Amino acid sequence: MEKTDAVAALAALAQDNRLDVFRLLVQAGPGGMTAGAIAQALDLPPNTLTFHFDRLRLAGLATVRRDGRSKIYTAQFETMNALLGFLTENCCGGAPCAPAPTCKPARKRASVTA
Amino acid sequence: MEKTDAVAALAALAQDNRLDVFRLLVQAGPGGMTAGAIAQALDLPPNTLTFHFDRLRLAGLATVRRDGRSKIYTAQFETMNALLGFLTENCCGGAPCAPAPTCKPARKRASVTA
DNA sequence: TCCATATTTCAACGATTATCGAAATGAAGG
DNA sequence: CCTTCATTTCGATAATCGTTGAAATATGGA
Numbered sequence: 174m175e176k177t178d179a180v181a182a183l184a185a186l187a188q189d190n191r192l193d194v195f196r197l198l199v200q201a202g203p204g205g206m207t208a209g210a211i212a213q214a215l216d217l218p219p220n221t222l223t224f225h226f227d228r229l230r231l232a233g234l235a236t237v238r239r240d241g242r243s244k245i246y247t248a249q250f251e252t253m254n255a256l257l258g259f260l261t262e263n264c265c266g267g268a269p270c271a272p273a274p275t276c277k278p279a280r281k282r283a284s285v286t287a
Numbered sequence: 288m289e290k291t292d293a294v295a296a297l298a299a300l301a302q303d304n305r306l307d308v309f310r311l312l313v314q315a316g317p318g319g320m321t322a323g324a325i326a327q328a329l330d331l332p333p334n335t336l337t338f339h340f341d342r343l344r345l346a347g348l349a350t351v352r353r354d355g356r357s358k359i360y361t362a363q364f365e366t367m368n369a370l371l372g373f374l375t376e377n378c379c380g381g382a383p384c385a386p387a388p389t390c391k392p393a394r395k396r397a398s399v400t401a
Numbered sequence: 402t403c404c405a406t407a408t409t410t411c412a413a414c415g416a417t418t419a420t421c422g423a424a425a426t427g428a429a430g431g
Numbered sequence: 432c433c434t435t436c437a438t439t440t441c442g443a444t445a446a447t448c449g450t451t452g453a454a455a456t457a458t459g460g461a
Contacts, residue, residue, distance in 0.1 A: 186301075
């Protein structure tokens with residue numbers, strides 16, 4: 174991961190509501206979650222949520238797909254792992270002091286909650 | 288680490304110049320680096336640098352001490368590790384999928400470069 | 402076709418951010 | 432004491448951010 178991408182990902186996660194959204198997506202796993210379900214879970218207005226989704230998508234931390242009238246957002250685990258890798262690599266002066274941690278999606282869930 | 292602190296740390300690192308500063312401090316190790324040396328290394332005006340130092344300090348990612356006319360800034364490895372821990376813990380739905388990575392300062396350096 | 406649902410787009414707003422130039426502070430040395 | 436060096440403080444600026452209300456778009460069902 175390039176420094177530019179790392180800064181983008183960090184910025185995307187450096188906001189209360191957005192961090193909440195991402196954490197929720199991570200919990201939901203690869204099945205993802207509808208925008209509405211997230212709006213309900215976090216009690217956020219839909220337009221505000223769209224704004225934050227855009228940030229996460231732009232940073233490569235989430236993807237969207239349509240499902241009927243809903244849109245389903247999914248966490249992008251690879252980007253998160255790349256970020257963790259970047260941070261650990263750049264943490265000890267180029268010589269990694271610990272194996273980069275990785276994150277796999279949680280065991281399958283009912284997904285698309287609500 | 289609390290969510291609030293995580294957001295603060297993320298925000299502190301989510302900026303080009305500041306990420307550079309922090310990486311430099313990490314490379315310098317526990318000996319730290321003078322503000323002047325950093326200013327020279329990154330070609331940043333001293334007042335701008337002070338601004339960024341404040342952010343890093345406020346986020347707990349750096350500390351200062353005085354040495355004669357200079358001020359020496361040092362990376363706070365514990366906070367960085369705590370952040371990595373927070374991110375990995377919150378990455379797989381509460382159940383960590385990998386041991387949290389840790390970061391120890393690089394092998395001692397000449398430190399206080401310049 | 403018409404209506405309800407789900408989400409996005411748009412314009413606006415106050416708040417925060419990163420940077421700058423100029424002036425102030427603090428410490429060491431002659 | 433006066434000067435020089437290192438860093439910080441202050442005031443201003445343009446740009447970006449997060450949120451809002453209102454209107455638009457897209458989908459599915461009666």
